[in-house]
Amino acid sequence: MSCNNHIFFKGGVHPNEGKELSCSNAIQDAPLLDKYTVILHQHIGAPPKLIVQKGDEVKKGQLLAEAGGFVSAPVHSPTSGTVSAMLEISGPMGLKMSAVEITSDGKDEWKLPFNKIEEWDSAEPKDLKQRVADAGIVGMGGAAFPTSVKLSPPSGKKIDTLILNGAECEPYLTADHRVMLESSDAVLEGAAILAKILDVKNIYIGIENNKPDAIETLSRKAGHYGIKVQQLRVRYPQGAEKQLIYALTGRKVPAGGLPMDVGCVVQNISTAVPVKEAVVDAKPLIERVTTVTGESVVNPGNWRFRLGTPVSKALELAGGVKYQPGKVILGGPMMGFSQKNLDATIMKNTSGLLLLDKDDVSQFSSESCIRCGKCVDACPMNLLPGTLSVAAENEVWDIAEDYFVMDCMECGCCSYVCPAHRPLVQHFKRAKAEINAKRKR
Amino acid sequence: MGTALLSVIFITTLCLVLGIIIGLVAKIFAVKTDARIEETEELLPGANCGGCGFAGCSDFAKACVTGKTTPDKCPVCASDNIEKIETLLGLNSGDAEKQIAVVMCGGDNTDAAKFVKYNGINDCKAAALVAGGDKGCEYGCLGFASCSRGCPFDAIEMKNGLAIVHPELCVGCGQCIATCPRNIIKMVPASVELHVYCSSKDKGAAKKKVCNVACIGCHKCVKVAEENQMLIDGFLISVNYDNPPSRDIIEAAKCPTGCLR
Numbered sequence: 001m002s003c004n005n006h007i008f009f010k011g012g013v014h015p016n017e018g019k020e021l022s023c024s025n026a027i028q029d030a031p032l033l034d035k036y037t038v039i040l041h042q043h044i045g046a047p048p049k050l051i052v053q054k055g056d057e058v059k060k061g062q063l064l065a066e067a068g069g070f071v072s073a074p075v076h077s078p079t080s081g082t083v084s085a086m087l088e089i090s091g092p093m094g095l096k097m098s099a100v101e102i103t104s105d106g107k108d109e110w111k112l113p114f115n116k117i118e119e120w121d122s123a124e125p126k127d128l129k130q131r132v133a134d135a136g137i138v139g140m141g142g143a144a145f146p147t148s149v150k151l152s153p154p155s156g157k158k159i160d161t162l163i164l165n166g167a168e169c170e171p172y173l174t175a176d177h178r179v180m181l182e183s184s185d186a187v188l189e190g191a192a193i194l195a196k197i198l199d200v201k202n203i204y205i206g207i208e209n210n211k212p213d214a215i216e217t218l219s220r221k222a223g224h225y226g227i228k229v230q231q232l233r234v235r236y237p238q239g240a241e242k243q244l245i246y247a248l249t250g251r252k253v254p255a256g257g258l259p260m261d262v263g264c265v266v267q268n269i270s271t272a273v274p275v276k277e278a279v280v281d282a283k284p285l286i287e288r289v290t291t292v293t294g295e296s297v298v299n300p301g302n303w304r305f306r307l308g309t310p311v312s313k314a315l316e317l318a319g320g321v322k323y324q325p326g327k328v329i330l331g332g333p334m335m336g337f338s339q340k341n342l343d344a345t346i347m348k349n350t351s352g353l354l355l356l357d358k359d360d361v362s363q364f365s366s367e368s369c370i371r372c373g374k375c376v377d378a379c380p381m382n383l384l385p386g387t388l389s390v391a392a393e394n395e396v397w398d399i400a401e402d403y404f405v406m407d408c409m410e411c412g413c414c415s416y417v418c419p420a421h422r423p424l425v426q427h428f429k430r431a432k433a434e435i436n437a438k439r440k441r
Numbered sequence: 442m443g444t445a446l447l448s449v450i451f452i453t454t455l456c457l458v459l460g461i462i463i464g465l466v467a468k469i470f471a472v473k474t475d476a477r478i479e480e481t482e483e484l485l486p487g488a489n490c491g492g493c494g495f496a497g498c499s500d501f502a503k504a505c506v507t508g509k510t511t512p513d514k515c516p517v518c519a520s521d522n523i524e525k526i527e528t529l530l531g532l533n534s535g536d537a538e539k540q541i542a543v544v545m546c547g548g549d550n551t552d553a554a555k556f557v558k559y560n561g562i563n564d565c566k567a568a569a570l571v572a573g574g575d576k577g578c579e580y581g582c583l584g585f586a587s588c589s590r591g592c593p594f595d596a597i598e599m600k601n602g603l604a605i606v607h608p609e610l611c612v613g614c615g616q617c618i619a620t621c622p623r624n625i626i627k628m629v630p631a632s633v634e635l636h637v638y639c640s641s642k643d644k645g646a647a648k649k650k651v652c653n654v655a656c657i658g659c660h661k662c663v664k665v666a667e668e669n670q671m672l673i674d675g676f677l678i679s680v681n682y683d684n685p686p687s688r689d690i691i692e693a694a695k696c697p698t699g700c701l702r
Contacts, residue, residue: 090579094572
């Protein structure tokens with residue numbers, strides 16, 4: 001199969017894909033658990049406002065916390081039962097986060113919070129957008145940015161293209177792949193709803209050509225909705241917003257700009273499914289497909305987990321481990337977060353639970369920059385990671401800012417290729433945190 | 442001979458004339474400065490630590506003279522120098538108590554184990570970005586010496602992965618507070634000689650799992666101290682610095698983990 005598009009971003013890397021571990025197993029529904037610990041702040045933006053109290057009876061799909069601002073998202077109960085505790089648990093990034101513990105009553109009774117909009121084609125776009133917001137839908141690829149905000153471009157920005165990201169360029173993860181195969185109708189209908197909200201005719205689905213079955217399945221049905229399925233070359237980070245826009249439309253997002261500056265909106269493929277469910281089936285976002293994988297996992301595969309499923313339970317479902325792994329990561333190996341315990345729970349943006357072997361986890365000590373320039377070749381954002389890292393190492397944040405450290409998307413390509421094993425991305429994360437703190441002052 | 446004499450006379454006259462002009466110009470265009478600013482600055486330590494909140498000692502001196510602040514806001518200055526400045530400016534602020542920094546954590550590498558292997562930048566803020574740091578305790582000192590490097594007076598020592606402030610070297614400038622991602626460095630009155638070296642808000646049993654020297658909230662010290670001398674915040678006890686107990690309670694309380702000392 002050849003590539004339709006010849007435009008290709010500069011840089012990137014191609015690590016061992018590791019997708020064969022989990023890509024051939026169908027998605028399984030995780031059984032109902034006794035307890036779910038739902039983290040409240042699952043998105044980028046303002047924290048939501050808790051509206052239930054300890055001891056309250058809740059139904060499946062009932063609102064637990066409402067949006068705390070425009071850039072915010074509500075959270076719904078994953079099952080029916082009782083609010084048994086308010087906890088502070090360590091989230092995926094190691095910070096304490098407030099969470100609600102729901103003890104299941106075993107009935108798993110729905111209480112649909114909305115009305116079904118089956119004839120969405122004749123519905124008002126603003127009603128559809130409100131539904132996406134009310135259902136608590138956020139970017140499921142990893143960023144967890146509230147979807148309804150992305151669908152509200154400021155006046156003056158004309159959106160003409162909707163892109164669905166099915167690249168899944170992160171190694172090991174196959175959740176999007178399985179969703180495209182098994183829920184292709186929901187993906188396409190969700191995409192059509194998103195296009196209706198944005199009032200665009202140009203809809204692309206970009207898929208890396210290591211998933212020929214997904215490309216075939218979607219291409220067969222996409223014509224009905226006027227959606228174009230495009231193959232992409234396999235290269236990490238092909239699924240990054242700016243790289244994807246460039247590959248599919250040839251447009252370049254300016255430094256410091258957003259996709260809407262070039263008339264594009266990018267959504268993850270897995271975000272389209274809950275959009276369809278929210279509109280057509282009136283279901284809020286309470287579950288997601290997550291890959292549990294790694295050489296040491298007994299039965300790697302994909303599961304449909306309720307939000308709030310503890311990571312330790314998710315691992316148990318996959319049969320546990322054959323031997324002691326070297327690292328536990330939530331997300332993919334390139335951009336995910338390594339964990340120090342299994343306390344965290346599945347959130348809206350948890351695309352994967354990955355166990356890396358000890359041999360795969362480098363424990364080198366970092367050396368001085370040898371100025372080989374490999375990081376410059378690898379950087380898909382055309383930055384100078386070596387120079388930036390020296391600035392960050394010496395805490396000269398002004399220079400780091402002048403060299404566009406804020407454009408770094410933390411994809412990890414530079415760290416991956418660095419022969420001196422410098423923790424480049426960590427330097428940039430720190431620099432970005434320092435600069436953001438300075439800007440706030 | 443005649444030429445030489447002429448030259449001398451000419452140069453002398455020229456110097457005199459120019460001197461008079463310069464003198465006149467200086468008088469006419471004189472910038473009025475308050476001599477007290479310079480005198481105040483001389484009495485200040487000159488460390489430019491920024492502990493007062495101004496951009497260095499010179500800026501602080503100016504602020505003192507113009508009445509924007511008071512000399513006792515300099516945490517570093519010796520008390521007799523502050524008195525001299527106050528006499529110079531005709532102020533009397535009374536005795537402000539000296540404050541020092543204390544790292545409210547006692548868990549070093551032996552007592553509070555690291556749970557995971559961290560292989561990254563040697564800086565507390567950077568380490569806190571990776572899974573919240575490698576220490577089992579999510580509140581304790583990370584031990585990458587960011588505060589120690591940030592102290593302009595070398596008053597913070599790293600001992601077995603724990604930052605310890607030397608009270609005799611600490612001048613109370615407060616520069617270390619912002620360097621700590623865990624926010625466990627507190628400014629306290631220098632006269633108080635006992636502290637609860639723990640900042641963890643976890644439950645007692647959870648603390649016990651990750652640290653041998655944490656405050657487990659047993660309230661033994663609260664019982665032996667007088668009312669309102671120790672503050673209770675959930676599972677964490679702390680000294681009430683407005684009404685501190687005497688050091689005798691350490692003996693009487695028999696703190697089971699030794700975090701009150």
